[in-house]
Each structure stands twice: as structure tokens, then as C-alpha cells.
Amino acid sequence: MKIAIAGALCAALLAASVTAQAEVSPEDQIKLRKAGYSFMGWNMGKIKEQVIDETVSYNPDQVLAAANAISAISKSGMGALFGPGTETNVGDQVTRVKPEMFENTPDVITLSGDLTRAAENLVAAADEGDQSKVRTAFGEVGQTCKACHDKYRQK
Numbered sequence: 001m002k003i004a005i006a007g008a009l010c011a012a013l014l015a016a017s018v019t020a021q022a023e024v025s026p027e028d029q030i031k032l033r034k035a036g037y038s039f040m041g042w043n044m045g046k047i048k049e050q051v052i053d054e055t056v057s058y059n060p061d062q063v064l065a066a067a068n069a070i071s072a073i074s075k076s077g078m079g080a081l082f083g084p085g086t087e088t089n090v091g092d093q094v095t096r097v098k099p100e101m102f103e104n105t106p107d108v109i110t111l112s113g114d115l116t117r118a119a120e121n122l123v124a125a126a127d128e129g130d131q132s133k134v135r136t137a138f139g140e141v142g143q144t145c146k147a148c149h150d151k152y153r154q155k
């Protein structure tokens, strides 16, 4: 009896969490995914200034923090923000996603995995504090961003 109740409770909790996911409206999904990408872009910019352009002096702690932020977002499950109804502009939200992104899930998973791995390498390099390794790892992350944009983001 106890087990049956526990099972029922688990099912109810699961249903509740699935419902909570579904409650993110298409408009908010677009808003949130753009925010996630923009935030990664901001952090990439900070690393670029310090290790590529060298217009800002190298600060290992800031570079590590930026790398960690990119890595965390890359692993945050952004796929959930590409739900049905988010293929085109919704309400106030303009999207640049290409419809092909919704038809090539395995490829998108591969490209996302490439970013996650590259971001982990960037964190490792930043953690070592070796500027030249950070430079290389940063370039590799940038390649993974571009690979997806070239295929699935409109100009």
C-alpha cells in the first residue's frame, strides 16, 4: 500500500514537472534562448578582449568565470527552448532560427555536444591559467558556435 502511494506520488510529481516545463510559452522560449545565447556571447567577448585582442589586461579569474558561465549554459538543456510554435516570430519575439533546426535533431545534438566539449576544454585551460592554451580553446569554442549558426541561424 505504502509503495503504491509512493508510486502515485512520484507519478504526480513527474506530471507536475512536465507541466511546469510545458508552461513556458513559445514567446518566452524564444526570449530565453536568445538570452542564453546573448549571455554566452557576452562572456566570449570578455575572453576575446583579454586573450585575443589584448585590449584588456589578462585576468585569469575573470576568464575562468566567463568560461564557466559558457560551459554551464551549454549544459543547461537549451533544447527545451525549441518547442513547437517557436519556429517563427511569436508576439513581440523575433527569432532568427531556421526551420531546418527543427527537422535535424540528431545533427543539432551533435553540434550542441561539440560546444559542450569545447567549453569544457576552455574551462580546463582557463583553470590552468595558461593564456596560450586559453587562446586555442577559445578559438575552438568559437568554431562550434559558428558551425551551428552557419546551418541554423538566419543572417
Ligand code: HEC
Pocket: 030, 033, 034, 035, 037, 038, 040, 041, 044, 070, 094, 095, 096, 097, 098, 101, 108, 111, 112, 115, 141, 142, 144, 145, 146, 148, 149, 152, 153
Ligand atoms: C546548436 C546550435 C547553436 C550553437 C552551438 C550556438 N548557437 Fe548561437 N544561436 C543559435 C540559434 C538557432 C540562434 C537564433 C535564436 C533565435 O533567434 O531564436 C542563435 C543566436 C545567437 C545570438 C543572438 C541572440 C539574440 O539575442 O538574437 C548570439 C549572440 C549567439 N547565438 C551566440 C552564440 C555563441 C557565443 C555560441 C557559442 C559559445 C553559440 N551562439 C552557439 C544556435 C546556436
